[in-house]
Amino acid sequence: MAIRYELIKTCKQSGARLGRLHTPHGVIETPIFMPVGTQATVKAMTPEELKDMNAQIILSNTYHLYLRPGHKLIEKAGGLHKFMNWDRPILTDSGGFQVFSLGPLRKIREEGVEFRSHLDGSKHFISPEIAVEIQNSLGSDIMMAFDECAPYPADYDYVKNSLERTTRWAKRCKDAHKNTDQQALFGIIQGGMYKDLRKQSAEEIIGLDFPGYSVGGLSVGEPKDIMYDVLEYTTPLMPKDKPRYLMGVGSPDDLIEGVIRGIDMFDCVLPSRIGRNGTAMTSRGKVVIKNASHTESFEPLDTECGCYTCKNYSKAYLRHLFKANEILGLRLLTNHNLHFLLNLMEEVRQAIREDRLLDYRKDFFEKYGYNL
Ligand SMILES: CNc1nc2c(CC[C@H]3O[C@@H](OC)[C@H](O)[C@@H]3O)c3nc(N)[nH]c(=O)c3cc2[nH]1
Numbered sequence: 086m087a088i089r090y091e092l093i094k095t096c097k098q099s100g101a102r103l104g105r106l107h108t109p110h111g112v113i114e115t116p117i118f119m120p121v122g123t124q125a126t127v128k129a130m131t132p133e134e135l136k137d138m139n140a141q142i143i144l145s146n147t148y149h150l151y152l153r154p155g156h157k158l159i160e161k162a163g164g165l166h167k168f169m170n171w172d173r174p175i176l177t178d179s180g181g182f183q184v185f186s187l188g189p190l191r192k193i194r195e196e197g198v199e200f201r202s203h204l205d206g207s208k209h210f211i212s213p214e215i216a217v218e219i220q221n222s223l224g225s226d227i228m229m230a231f232d233e234c235a236p237y238p239a240d241y242d243y244v245k246n247s248l249e250r251t252t253r254w255a256k257r258c259k260d261a262h263k264n265t266d267q268q269a270l271f272g273i274i275q276g277g278m279y280k281d282l283r284k285q286s287a288e289e290i291i292g293l294d295f296p297g298y299s300v301g302g303l304s305v306g307e308p309k310d311i312m313y314d315v316l317e318y319t320t321p322l323m324p325k326d327k328p329r330y331l332m333g334v335g336s337p338d339d340l341i342e343g344v345i346r347g348i349d350m351f352d353c354v355l356p357s358r359i360g361r362n363g364t365a366m367t368s369r370g371k372v373v374i375k376n377a378s379h380t381e382s383f384e385p386l387d388t389e390c391g392c393y394t395c396k397n398y399s400k401a402y403l404r405h406l407f408k409a410n411e412i413l414g415l416r417l418l419t420n421h422n423l424h425f426l427l428n429l430m431e432e433v434r435q436a437i438r439e440d441r442l443l444d445y446r447k448d449f450f451e452k453y454g455y456n457l
């Protein structure tokens with residue numbers, strides 16, 4: 086088996102799960118946040134910096150790496166771990182999301198999806214079999230099935246037809262996946278914001294039997310309460326003894342609310358993306374570093390944070406770097422934001438160990454400035 090999930094305990098107060106995911110490249114403590122490295126790099130971070138902040142697994146992306154530099158080149162380099170100098174677990178997304186959202190002029194057929202590259206407009210075709218082949222070349226520990234992430238909003242019939250094609254594609258991915266002892270293939274549950282379609286997709290995908298499952302089709306612009314509602318309904322339909330991955334979710338409140346609703350794994354570009362734009366997540370809410378109020382703030386971003394940035398630099402210095410367009414600014418804020426979310430998840434795991442995750446949520450939300 087490429088991966089083995091161990092359910093360690095369930096929080097008595099919230100029902101959230103504490104687990105361990107054993108992979109060929111190491112053990113992952115769950116619930117876990119996975120930094121996103123779409124193009125074989127977590128932007129602006131070195132693997133050593135990611136290890137220093139205790140990143141246990143990172144993401145990369147089939148669509149992007151297939152277009153550039155090409156999965157065959159990465160295979161020749163010895164696979165993605167070697168190519169990017171990352172010897173811990175890697176999860177690759179199948180490209181389903183990008184093909185539907187990035188590739189202009191896409192044409193969906195039963196066979197697969199024709200699309201034009203967002204880089205140079207060249208024509209391409211990805212099928213479930215090709216998505217599996219690309220991820221085999223990359224050598225990721227966890228591969229995602231090729232799916233359609235239905236847009237939001239989308240009408241009932243569209244979502245129903247889409248989820249049924251995604252099920253047929255998931256079966257084709259499973260049939261094409263040969264090296265099941267090296268790489269685990271996760272199924273992706275769709276169904277939009279319709280509970281009966283979520284149930285249908287969950288039954289069909291789980292019926293194909295995968296070592297792990299993700300909840301897809303969320304964090305696509307829907308209101309938070311609709312996302313939480315769909316989760317509340319969908320996770321109980323998923324097996325307890327397998328990991329549950331919520332794709333594309335990563336703000337502090339969404340992570341905590343997702344864990345309380347039974348999710349084990351998360352990924353999101355948010356912390357890196359807003360970090361590069363000069364916004365820091367801190368225990369007292371967001372800090373926009375270019376704000377004039379920080380000009381003479383000689384204290385760190387977050388006095389409660391133990392990251393490299395907060396241990397060595399003041400807000401005044403960080404503001405100066407961003408005003409001067411210095412690259413170090415992007416790196417230091419990205420480092421802090423990723424550390425902040427990884428540390429948040431360590432605190433969440435500790436709260437589950439001590440059966441007090443709802444208390445933790447209350448305290449965190451009050452300090453961060455969220456209203457419960
Ligand atoms: C942001 N919200 C969101 N992201 C999502 C992603 C990953 C985007 C992928 O694209 C890149 O981040 C934008 C990263 O490489 C990431 O893995 C999804 N991927 C698949 N295959 N299916 C989905 O239903 C899906 C839904 C998402 N909702």
Ligand SMILES: [Zn+2]
Pocket residue numbers: 386387390391392393394395396421424
């Ligand atoms: Zn910090």
